[in-house]
Amino acid sequence: MATLAEHAPRIEALAQELGLEYYPVDFELVPENFMMETAVYGLPVRMPHWSFGVRYIHQLIQRSMGNSRIFEVMFPGDPCHAYLVDSNTLPENVLVLAHVLGHADFARRNGLFVRSMEMAGGRILEQAAARAHRIDEALTEFGQERVEAVLDAALSLEAHIDANRPLYRAPYAELPPPEPPPAHPFQERYKDLPGEAPPPREDAVPRRLSVPPYPEYDLLWFIAQYGPELDGWERDIFLAVREESFYFYPVFACQIMNEGWASYWHARLLREADFLPQDLYVSAIKAHSDVVRPFAGERQLSLVVNPYHLGFSMWERIVEAQGIEAARRICSEDDDFGFVRNHLDAALAEKLDLFVYEIASDGETKIISRDIHAIHEAILAPKFNFGSPRIAATKMDVDGSLTLTHNHSDDGRGLDIARAERVLDYIARVWRRPVFLQTADDEGAPRELSRRAPK
């Protein structure tokens, strides 16, 4: 029986013929456990933290209950890295190989991915591994308690970056020293006399604008940059977490497009790969329909929309109606927000039976709308702002205390207070000065939380 390595070149040739463009892809067959851990950590080698342990156990339980199977993990870069489970069947892995080529093509075209790679380079995996190694060294040098305190804070703020600003940012501009006032004409006449030196300038020190000069949503950067007593290695950890978040952002912001694109291509590649043995093709297509089906098991209704299914259906339709070149243009220009709002129209939503539901506090679940705009917003709602509340650093006082402000009018409601307090605890331990957070309570009235650094 032919192996994956033997099928790969022919599938690749077909992909190139169909116009797929990609950076080199390294495929590796790995044990299932490695796969699961990679999915849990988000990277093949990443910093240690106990919260990953919790996710790992959840994954392990899910797997033992047969609920989740991870087919493939793919990391864009130059080269891209893709991992396949060595215990999967050959047809499954042929499908995954084709799917990964679709992802690789997407990452090469899509604007967010291109920008991310321009800023961070193509070797994120290696860099993440090196950072994990440095954190291991910090563990030996500074002890678990201290390193963990920094990771607790940095990882809890993982989503709080400002993806619109560059990865490498200079500190806020400082005001140039004020111009000396124009000399009085009277003085002008005497300035050349000996002993008439100009008076010493009052503030030779450059004055800084207040920090931050505007609400700063990149909390990881802000803390790394302005934390009053942060050590170098602590800064490094914040910046490490931030860099990884920047890397994850395009994947998050384009999930529907990206999974849909990869599914479109694996389906098309398989369809056109007439060199594949018939039984392999049939098994692979079966795996395909498992991946892109809308419902779990035998059910006919789902309260989540499967991004593979939605994206796949949308791309098929776009290619059918507008041609592959138009699809490629959309692929390079959009993210999920533009993609869903512009290309999920009422006809397709109706065909896919999409709806908006509401769960009342007593558990009653109702379909409340089939309006296309309501559907758009319901699909996109969890994706705003990297899936997190909008919180900005708004003020740093002379004593170093920090004020964070939650933009609760944008988010529609206040924060979960108990959790917010714990995050403030994490932050206060590394900020080492009082930290305040302004949000709203259940009634929408302003509420301020405060935390002091423990002694």
Added chain:
Amino acid sequence: MTSRIRVSADAPWYDLFSRGARDWLRHNQKVRQAVNERLLDLLASGDFISNPTERTVRVPVRMLEHARFRLADPQSESGAGQGKGEVGDVLRPSKPGAGDEAGKGGTGQGEFQLMVELKLDDLVDWLWEELQLPDLKPKPSAAIDEDEIVREGISKRGIRARLDRRLTVKEAVKRRAIQSEPVPFVDDDLRFRQLKQRPRRATNAVVMFGLDVSASMTTVERQLAKTFFFFALQGLRRQYQRVETRFIAHTTDAWEFSEKDFFDVTGSGGTMASSAFRLALDLLDDHYEAAQYNAYLFYASDGENSTEDRPAAGASLQALAERLNYIGYLETRAGTVRFAQTDMRSLMDSLAASGAPVGSHIVSEKKDIWQAIRQFFVRQADQEARA
């Protein structure tokens, strides 16, 4: 076409190391730390004192959550779904009897509980480190009990049974290294372990617990006493090979009880502490030879003792003080405010002033117990240092 993909299947190290398992262990360590912080509450339940088989405690705990900023739970949750149905169709009926919590749990992974099994000995070790408590030594005056045989030193002569093969081979290797034509073994290589008889100090202890069970002692006060007794005993167990326990409850009269019954006994009527002290003395005389046992008495009461009992109690305490390593008196004042010096307290204080090994501690809530335990062990260690 130039191939831009590479397929490899050699990843030998992936199976060797699990990052997930490592971080999961760290999580469990943190859970344990969190559990340790509520130890007092956990340990106050259960008959741990005299029941040596139950040396572990099983505690159900939640998994730790790494907090993130999150929006408050909404009044009603909405989302996008897929399937047939008309607007207004009910997909899931309301749960009967479900209050506000229903419907909110749907967001994440299912909760499940961990059982943490704690070894009592580990807990006590941890506690001792945490409170930086000194280790006690047996009473220095304790008479020589019996001889013990210990290994001490090495010699070139000895009986075959005590041949130390490892050392012998070492010697042989050294010799062979410098000899030009070495033989495997010579007599000079042989090394034997030497034994020696040494006197051993008494390492037995008896701990007597006295409890005032007169009507004025409330449940809360008993619970305080029980917790204190528990930790005092655990501390002593660390020091002595064998610890025996005796439980004495008293009102106007005193009886001995099993541990289980001891804390459930309720008496009525007045309080005559001397009855308990005399019973303790009798027990000591009958069962525990002074030369062989280190003896401790812990006595808990709300401090009230009948006035006419004062001389008798004083005399019996005096007699006990001469026999015991230490008398720990715990005055429980849960809920009530009794600022005045109590009878029992002044009795103990005067005894302590005369140089007897007596310590008094007042506790009104659980957190005071740490202080009492600390005070007891630090003072004990001081006394030993002086002795």
